[in-house]
Amino acid sequence: MADDPSDADTPADAASGTPDDSAPDTPEDAAPDTPDDSATGTANDWDPDAYDRDTGFVHEYGGSVVDLLDPSPGERVLDLGCGTGHLTAAIADAVGESGSVVGVDQSAEMVERARATYHDQRFEVADAREYAPADERFDAVFSNAALHWIPGADQPSVAERVRELLVPGGRFVAEMGGAGNVATVVDATLAELRARGYDATNPWHFPTVGEHAAVLESAGFEVRLARLFDRPTELEGGAEGLARWLDVFGDSLFADLDDGEKADVVDAVEARVRDELFDPDAGEEGVWTADYRRLRFVAVRE
Numbered sequence: 483m484a485d486d487p488s489d490a491d492t493p494a495d496a497a498s499g500t501p502d503d504s505a506p507d508t509p510e511d512a513a514p515d516t517p518d519d520s521a522t523g524t525a526n527d528w529d530p531d532a533y534d535r536d537t538g539f540v541h542e543y544g545g546s547v548v549d550l551l552d553p554s555p556g557e558r559v560l561d562l563g564c565g566t567g568h569l570t571a572a573i574a575d576a577v578g579e580s581g582s583v584v585g586v587d588q589s590a591e592m593v594e595r596a597r598a599t600y601h602d603q604r605f606e607v608a609d610a611r612e613y614a615p616a617d618e619r620f621d622a623v624f625s626n627a628a629l630h631w632i633p634g635a636d637q638p639s640v641a642e643r644v645r646e647l648l649v650p651g652g653r654f655v656a657e658m659g660g661a662g663n664v665a666t667v668v669d670a671t672l673a674e675l676r677a678r679g680y681d682a683t684n685p686w687h688f689p690t691v692g693e694h695a696a697v698l699e700s701a702g703f704e705v706r707l708a709r710l711f712d713r714p715t716e717l718e719g720g721a722e723g724l725a726r727w728l729d730v731f732g733d734s735l736f737a738d739l740d741d742g743e744k745a746d747v748v749d750a751v752e753a754r755v756r757d758e759l760f761d762p763d764a765g766e767e768g769v770w771t772a773d774y775r776r777l778r779f780v781a782v783r784e
């Protein structure tokens with residue numbers, strides 16, 4: 483699947499350092515980005531089976547981010563937020579036996595699955611803000627669909643850590659949710675939770691190009707490319723697609739709810755966004771399409 487989103491030509495495209503004015507209002511505009519206060523970023527109960535079954539598009543689309551990384555034989559690469567390891571393995575194929583790749587993820591469950599699937603690869607459980615392998619430096623650091631799980635206040639720590647891990651001239655190539663990402667889903671979920679009396683905020687950090695480029699430059703990177711683009715994404719699971727997406731990714735939104743109320747909220751969210759995001763005539767039982775927006779960048783250690 484997955485057309486190369488780098489080919490997308492949308493009004494949301496933005497050149498380096500130019501925030502996208504056409505981005506729709508997001509909950510971040512209304513309320514400060516105040517994710518959970520744990521030391522480990524936005525909490526989620528990761529289930530590798532559900533992740534691979536219901537969100538295979540994450541690594542399928544991520545293939546084009548690996549293309550942007552353009553790994554060469556012999557390179558040493560770090561994959562930050564490797565999940566179940568599919569892109570780590572793709573990078574390993576490209577760098578070959580003379581190179582090396584380490585995949586790092588904060589979730590022990592995801593790392594366990596990655597190790598079980600790719601026996602020959604190296605995977606470690608670690609926090610992107612603190613990963614500091616002794617005497618090891620990388621030619622490139624890669625990340626797909628992971629950085630938005632780290633609160634905005636901690637993004638400088640991540641950028642600084644990545645800089646320390648790179649050799650001079652090394653590159654940081656990544657894609658994350660950008661400003662306005664899945665805003666229709668997030669807005670509807672927050673509205674439903676607030677209507678029920680919950681004090682809900684967007685648990686993810688979806689920056690503009692300008693915000694994130696500034697973080698990278700302050701950490702000592704030259705930003706060579708930064709781009710925000712729409713990537714409407716069909717969700718797996720037919721009529722169940724949105725519910726499954728919320729189930730895989732939305733734990734922090736529903737942390738205070740019991741299973742019964744969570745199910746009611748999910749039904750209500752579906753009702754709120756059905757006209758906009760659900761095509762009843764697509765596929766066998768209809769298809770949900772989430773309003774993904776990606777922020778993609780290449781930054782080089784100065």
Ligand code: BEZ
Pocket residue numbers: 627630658659663664686731774
């Ligand atoms: C994303 O990849 O954009 C994303 C994934 C899970 C939750 C929110 C955003």
